[in-house]
Amino acid sequence: MGSFSLLFFTVFLSLVAASKLYNNGVSAEESADTGLMMNYYTDSCPQAEDVIREQVKLLYKRHKNTAFSWLRNIFHDCAVQSCDASLLLDSTRRSLSEKETDRSFGLRNFRYLDTIKEAVERECPGVVSCADILVLSARDGIVALGGPYIPLKTGRRDGRRSRAEVLEEYLPDHNESISGVLAKFEAIGIDTPGVVALLGAHSVGRTHCVKLVHRLYPEVDPALNPDHVEHMLHKCPDPIPNPKAVQYVRNDRGTPMILDNNYYRNVMEGKGLLQVDHQLYEDKRTRFFVKKMAKSQDYFFKEFARAITILSENNPLTGTKGEIRAVCNVANKHHL
Structure with missing residues (x-):
């Protein structure tokens, strides 16, 4: 094979190898399936x-x-x-x-x-x-x-x-029954305390009015804390809100930017925004864990970390x- 042909062949193989790296994301040497592992990128991309x-x-x-x-x-x-x-x-x-x-x-x-x-x-x-x-x-x-x-x-x-x-x-819906929520997460290996902990993510962020107006109109849900209803009505003044409008209620008015166990205290006081939040404290299968997480942030974090790991x-x-x-x-x- 001439020098030009050899050079062309070498360049061609290099391009094929590079293409396979992006199309398949893996080289022949890395094709063995090691599954998930800690620090997977230690050798291939340490930073x-x-x-x-x-x-x-x-x-x-x-x-x-x-x-x-x-x-x-x-x-x-x-x-x-x-x-x-x-x-x-x-x-x-x-x-x-x-x-x-x-x-x-x-x-x-x-x-x-x-x-x-x-x-x-x-x-x-x-x-x-x-x-x-x-x-x-x-x-x-x-x-x-x-x-x-x-x-x-x-x-x-x-x-x-x-x-x-x-x-x-x-995906569980915000109006779904606790039985439905528990069943969907159980299917991927997350147990009851894990589900209660995952819903603790409602400690941060906000809920758009379109997802909670059914608890305000045409009549206010009696399960809602009366002191909280006034704020909700102020934030969501329309029975049929414009889905493109930025209308929302903070999930936790006390510590809206902090992931903490204040969510569980809110739920116990009737300040949960979504129907699933209310059910979490009403259902006997989850009430015990709501109380325990309201009392101990360490316990909440432990169960939250465990559930996130399983989910991931x-x-x-x-x-x-x-x-x-x-x-x-x-x-x-x-x-x-």
Whole structure:
């Protein structure tokens, strides 16, 4: 083989190898499926978690509400069949995206995950999945909100399609019965105290009026604390609010920006905004844990960390399954 032909062949093989790295997100040497593990990127991208953590801090400093979004992302992505960043995909001609469904109403700030992804890509192109970025940004967002640091495994890969058609089957609704909520989380291994702890995420953020006006109109739900009703009516003055309007009530007026156990005290006092919050204290299966978490923040944090860990490990794609997306909102086959 001539020198020119040999050079051409060598360059060709290099391009094929690079293509496989992004299309499959894994080289031949890395094809063994090790599953999720702590510090998965130690060799392939040792700065990955530091970059993500630093970006979360920077973004949170500029936009406090990003932390609420990162926390919601892990629920909305990982609870639906697989923790694979399917939530982040845009709609295509053939499929509606999960984030554009009614059940995902209020989800926002996806652009900040793109910012984190871009920073990681500058450090290690084609190595770190959007699924891991989604999970780790939630972990670091929890810390920013005053919650516990939760060591989480990495090694997830990204799904190639959205699952909008099955959201109703997997994601609990704010008006769903406690039995339904418990059953959906039990299906992925989260027990009753874990569910009660996860709902403690309602300690931060806000609830849009469209999700709670049914408790105010045409008549006020008698289960609501009368002292809290006046504030709710002031924030949600319309029986049929404009879904595009920024009308909402803070989940916790006392410590709205802090993930703490004040949520459980609010629930016990009839100040839970959503129907599921009210049921949490009324149902005998969950009342004990509400009381215990209201009394002990350490216990709340312990159960919250345990439940988040289980959620983050729900049926991940690992090894050669899925891909490492070049950008988080588009599968690689659609990315140009």
